[in-house]
Amino acid sequence: MTKFYQKRTPNFSSIYKLALFAFFVFTIFSCNKEDEIGLDLIPQKEMLNLEFCDTLLLKSYTVYNDTFSTKNKTLSLVGSYHDPIFGKTAAGFLTEFRLSSTDVEFDETSYVNSFTLNMVVDDYYGDISTPMTINVYNISREINTETEFTEFDKNQYVTEDSLITSFTFTPSQNGQDTLIKINLPIEFANRFLGYSDQEFIDNAKGLYVTINENETSESILYIDLVSSKSNLDLEYTYFDGEDSVTTNFLYLINSACERQNIFTHNYEGTEISSEITLGENSINEVNYIQAMRGVNTIIEFPDLKSIVQDQKIAIMKAELVITESEDYVSSDYQACEKLNIIVLNDSLEYLNAPDYDILGSEHFNSEYINNSYVFNMTAYTQGLITSDVYDNSKLIVSAFANTISANRVVVNSGNSATNRIKLKLYYLKL
Incomplete structure (x- = not known):
């Protein structure tokens, strides 16, 4: 990095x-x-x-x-550190994602090759040589931006079954690459193939991205979600007659998406x-x-x-x-x-x-x-x-x-x- x-x-x-x-x-x-x-x-x-x-x-x-409000900020934070003076601090965020186009159709021959969450790292705080584990959850309700989270109740948005994946990496080992790429399970991606545009709107409430609660990463990453390079990238294959065609469809995270930073201090x-x-x-x-x-x-x-x-x-x-x-x-x-x-x-x-x-x-x-x-x-x-x-x-x-x-x-x-x-x-x- x-x-x-x-x-x-x-x-x-x-x-x-x-x-x-x-x-x-x-x-x-x-x-x-x-x-x-x-x-x-x-x-x-x-x-x-x-x-x-x-x-x-x-x-x-x-x-x-x-x-201060934590709604729809230019940067979204994820990570944690344990400061001998300030105790343990952790950061995560909620975000929506949207269809990049409404004219895409996944037919019965379509199948998913990969589904990747891409997040641009703009900056950081702390020691990025320490490994970090990021948990990605599928949230079950719309992001409520009407009120501020003085105390975030995780259970209002996710359950034990909501965890999509955990991703462990060492930020400093990314070299010159400032893009975090988290592979999401094929099973999670498959549900999107069956959604119509309206079904996507009704069912895809968003993601909760946070640090593993059982560890301290010693750094906070500043994520630029509204960057054009931050998105969910679905690679899939479909058949055109006897020919197979592999292509990509992007789910966007942009300024039109509701976003909320979540901070906890102990x-x-x-x-x-x-x-x-x-x-x-x-x-x-x-x-x-x-x-x-x-x-x-x-x-x-x-x-x-x-x-x-x-x-x-x-x-x-x-x-x-x-x-x-x-x-x-x-x-x-x-x-x-x-x-x-x-x-x-x-x-x-x-x-x-x-x-x-x-x-x-x-x-x-x-x-x-x-x-x-x-x-x-x-x-x-x-x-x-x-x-x-x-x-x-x-x-x-x-x-x-x-x-x-x-x-x-x-x-x-x-x-x-x-x-x-x-x-x-x-x-x-x-």
């Missing part, structure tokens, strides 16, 4: 960010202070008189992640389990963040308004710095390449941070650089101080591309003795 890499976006110019935020903040204050001199009229020498603060205490703790016996129990009462020096709907870190700013008191200030720049804990750096389990932040308001609504709306996803979500993640939170911080929109709000910090990646990271908390979560403020007194 080729060594995949995750694409990085170029760094957004920090000068441009600062200019953009400054313009945004100046605009807010010009609008809100109609009876006062606008910030654009403040003498240049006063503009240089910036105050700086990075000593505000922040509150942080770890919670389960129930925020934190029993880990530090995370006790942290979840403590919740916002935690005084631990670290917090945890894991993709695949694992765990998030919550950050609150209880002391932010203490710098305001009876004065008015304009935030010129506010940087939220989140640092990976040195005690938990692992060469075996790579840290999240990016983190994401959303706002949870006091009405329990999920909102984009205003800085996200200004910069967009590509430039707001912080990359992992020098063991840290830095977010420009200028507009959000100003809103906390001057508006009631964000009163009692919290920041939810999660892994970027949460439901299509498997990374995790342990970060210093707001209670950490060194390199704690920090808000760096540059502001003007008005």
Whole structure:
């Protein structure tokens, strides 16, 4: 298997960010202070008189992640790993498949030569030199995408008789080939020869592809199901008079097919389990963040308004710095390449941070650089101080591309003795 890499976006110019935020903040204050001199009229020498603060205490703790949808994602994950910090994590997926054409007819002379499930591997996480066993099940009901799977009940979709095949392989031994080919039993394929188009729709509900529950593969594969090379390939032979003809018919897995990622996490016996129990009462020096709907870190700013008191200030720049804990750096389990932040308001609504709306996803979500993640939170911080929109709000910090990646990271908390979560403020007194 080729060594995949995750694409990085170029760094957004920090000068441009600062200019953009400054313009945004100046605009807010010009609008809100109609009876006062606008910030654009403040003498240049006063503009240089910036105050700086990075000593505000922040509150942080770890919670389960129930925020992100796992439906119809660009990648489908399969595999497992056992992390000494995060416990055992497993991934699988449900998917429909469809006829590539409705004008095919299998007559009574037709017979199956082979039936192959082809899946394109886009990337991976973990140790791909460890063998992996993939189980493929035939599901008995339509994929329900109306609700999220907080806890997947396998028995709602499959029975003991639903297992089609098990396939054991070592991903690293695929060499340059990024296509997994799983041979499905002829007996399973034969049922499709007898189906009319409508019978296929009525009976072919889809597949459940998952890891063998009795083993740990130590890697998660990122499968691109909507690739034109991902499909079910039926090779069959029929007779045209006395001549035999061998051909192929494809069952497609494409964007029109319902797909759902399934993740399970077992934190029993880990530090995370006790942290979840403590919740916002935690005084631990670290917090945890894991993709695949694992765990998030919550950050609150209880002391932010203490710098305001009876004065008015304009935030010129506010940087939220989140640092990976040195005690938990692992060469075996790579840290999240990016983190994401959303706002949870006091009405329990999920909102984009205003800085996200200004910069967009590509430039707001912080990359992992020098063991840290830095977010420009200028507009959000100003809103906390001057508006009631964000009163009692919290920041939810999660892994970027949460439901299509498997990374995790342990970060210093707001209670950490060194390199704690920090808000760096540059502001003007008005």
